[in-house]
Amino acid sequence: MELPANVYELLTQTDSGVFSYATMIIRFLLPALACVVVALCARSLLREKSEDENWGYLSLPNGARIFLNHWENTIGRAGSSDVYMEYPTLSRSHAAVIRDSGGAWRVFDVDSGTGVIVNGVHLSDEEGAGIKTGDMIELGGVLLVFFPTDKESEHKQAESRTKPGRLYKQSTTLVFVTEFQLLLGMQLCISKGENLTAALPVCFLAVIALMWTTYIFTRLFNRVSFEIETIAFFLSSVGLAVTASASAGELPRQIALLLVAVCLYFITGWFLRDLNRVRKARLPVAAAGLLLLAANLVFGREVYGARNWMEIAGIRFQPSEFVKLAFVFAGAATLEKLFTRKNLITFIGFSGVCVIALALMNDFGAALVFFIAYLMIAFLRSGDFATILLSIGGAGFAGFLAIRIKTHLAGRFATWGKAWEYAGSGGYQQTRAMAAAARGGLFGLGAGAGGLKHVFAADTDIVFGMVSEELGLIIAIAAVAAILMFAVFSVRSAGESRSSYYVIGACAASTILVTQMMLNVLGTVDILPFTGVTFPFVSKGGSSLISCWGLLAFIKAADTRQNASFAVKSAL
Numbered sequence: 001m002e003l004p005a006n007v008y009e010l011l012t013q014t015d016s017g018v019f020s021y022a023t024m025i026i027r028f029l030l031p032a033l034a035c036v037v038v039a040l041c042a043r044s045l046l047r048e049k050s051e052d053e054n055w056g057y058l059s060l061p062n063g064a065r066i067f068l069n070h071w072e073n074t075i076g077r078a079g080s081s082d083v084y085m086e087y088p089t090l091s092r093s094h095a096a097v098i099r100d101s102g103g104a105w106r107v108f109d110v111d112s113g114t115g116v117i118v119n120g121v122h123l124s125d126e127e128g129a130g131i132k133t134g135d136m137i138e139l140g141g142v143l144l145v146f147f148p149t150d151k152e153s154e155h156k157q158a159e160s161r162t163k164p165g166r167l168y169k170q171s172t173t174l175v176f177v178t179e180f181q182l183l184l185g186m187q188l189c190i191s192k193g194e195n196l197t198a199a200l201p202v203c204f205l206a207v208i209a210l211m212w213t214t215y216i217f218t219r220l221f222n223r224v225s226f227e228i229e230t231i232a233f234f235l236s237s238v239g240l241a242v243t244a245s246a247s248a249g250e251l252p253r254q255i256a257l258l259l260v261a262v263c264l265y266f267i268t269g270w271f272l273r274d275l276n277r278v279r280k281a282r283l284p285v286a287a288a289g290l291l292l293l294a295a296n297l298v299f300g301r302e303v304y305g306a307r308n309w310m311e312i313a314g315i316r317f318q319p320s321e322f323v324k325l326a327f328v329f330a331g332a333a334t335l336e337k338l339f340t341r342k343n344l345i346t347f348i349g350f351s352g353v354c355v356i357a358l359a360l361m362n363d364f365g366a367a368l369v370f371f372i373a374y375l376m377i378a379f380l381r382s383g384d385f386a387t388i389l390l391s392i393g394g395a396g397f398a399g400f401l402a403i404r405i406k407t408h409l410a411g412r413f414a415t416w417g418k419a420w421e422y423a424g425s426g427g428y429q430q431t432r433a434m435a436a437a438a439r440g441g442l443f444g445l446g447a448g449a450g451g452l453k454h455v456f457a458a459d460t461d462i463v464f465g466m467v468s469e470e471l472g473l474i475i476a477i478a479a480v481a482a483i484l485m486f487a488v489f490s491v492r493s494a495g496e497s498r499s500s501y502y503v504i505g506a507c508a509a510s511t512i513l514v515t516q517m518m519l520n521v522l523g524t525v526d527i528l529p530f531t532g533v534t535f536p537f538v539s540k541g542g543s544s545l546i547s548c549w550g551l552l553a554f555i556k557a558a559d560t561r562q563n564a565s566f567a568v569k570s571a572l
Helices: 005-013 016-047 149-160 170-195 199-220 227-246 246-272 276-297 319-331 341-360 365-380 385-405 407-415 429-441 461-469 475-495 501-524 544-558
Strands: 056-059 064-067 072-076 095-098 105-109 117-120 129-131 134-137 142-148 301-303 307-311 314-318
Touching: 016 056, 016 170, 016 227, 016 475, 056 095, 095 134, 105 117, 105 142, 105 501, 134 246, 134 276, 149 199, 170 227, 199 246, 227 246, 227 407, 227 461, 227 544, 246 544, 276 307, 276 319, 276 341, 307 319, 314 319, 319 341, 319 365, 319 501, 319 544, 341 365, 365 501, 429 461, 429 475, 429 501, 461 475, 475 501, 501 544
Parallel strands: none
Antiparallel strands: 056 064, 056 142, 072 095, 095 105, 105 129, 117 134, 134 142, 301 307, 307 314
């Protein structure tokens, strides 16, 4: 849609020097706002501590109480046990006491030497035994009495816990993000000149409206934390600027996809609230992921050497992006499943099929992302370094064979670290990206003013170079720091998380986001081989954007600060 003639005439009659000064001022303001937004969110996410939640306690014969601070608690002599008991008759990992989403508790024997006795009856199977108030649990001759926390106590505890927000005022930070978005849109409008259409300012106003609507929606449910969503909207706004600069005609489509992504984020978060529902859905979700990959192998379209695209009813998408969600959803496990070797073997098989399918599609970048996510999940589920080393060895051998067989893949490794020697062939994109980043300096040339956008895949595979050129190295590094923040937060929250499912899901999701970011950034500057993966939230593309927002729900579920996450039920 073209701008009205009188509006365009007014713009063209304005002194061009005003626009020049405005662009210069905006170039300096944007990095400052980006740093403020990332710093405020980091200050809250990484400095505010989660307080312990007490879901019940075990009473010793002497009357002492051992509190259960998680829904899933290991008991044993190991220092890593949630309930540490220094009795020589106990095994290092003796038993597990587990609460489901509905409040029912069960006790499991974790391959102990002396067994677990509940009310005088030995446990003999993997299903464990249900326990309720006053039940007697005997572990290695140590007698314990179980007492769960009642609803009234849970409510009082929730009221006494500190809510997040002391170091972070959501509305203030969102004002900074809004200013960043408005200035970014203004700079793009100036750069477009006579090619400016109404779609550009309308789309930037739309993303601002979506961000504030999302914030108000979470507040309606008494949620007082919005740091994770703020970071995602900041990154998505940078991605919107990339799309506006490289292909402004696709802006309305990108806004529509962002709306779909935010909706998926809330749907996934709602689903994660009930772990009983999650357990029942894990196998169907895994099967759906495998069927999607199989359909891609059979009906997929080859684009630039990789058969990783499908088209249905005129809508083109990458199935592997949605399989990432299925991979994390099915790969994460609750504590009782961690002790079942059969369950781990099934996951290893599932992971192997996913990676092999992606390799057959020639999508080796995605295969590498899946493999690294598998290593993270496998380690968290087993803690077995031998399994991890064996997996790495097998993957290394498979990678060697792939390089020998796939000549185009071997070509990428041939130019690795020598992009400037192949500036006219295999290193063309990387050398242009590095030169563009150098031109941009710290503050960039201005949104829409760069030249890298005319190089193939500038807005996807080498988007770090495009962001550095147009918005400056400061904003590019701020985007990198924002992704790394997700990983640090996930690891930091692991000790307080209610369930191992939330821990593994958050760590796996952040591993995927960080791995993609590192492959994109380090591949662009020729530190790692160029794999052609996207920068989360920033690279243009609907499948990637939707997938990243879906993964964000797993990270949000690990946030157990009082009333912080809609993905975790609150007693208030």
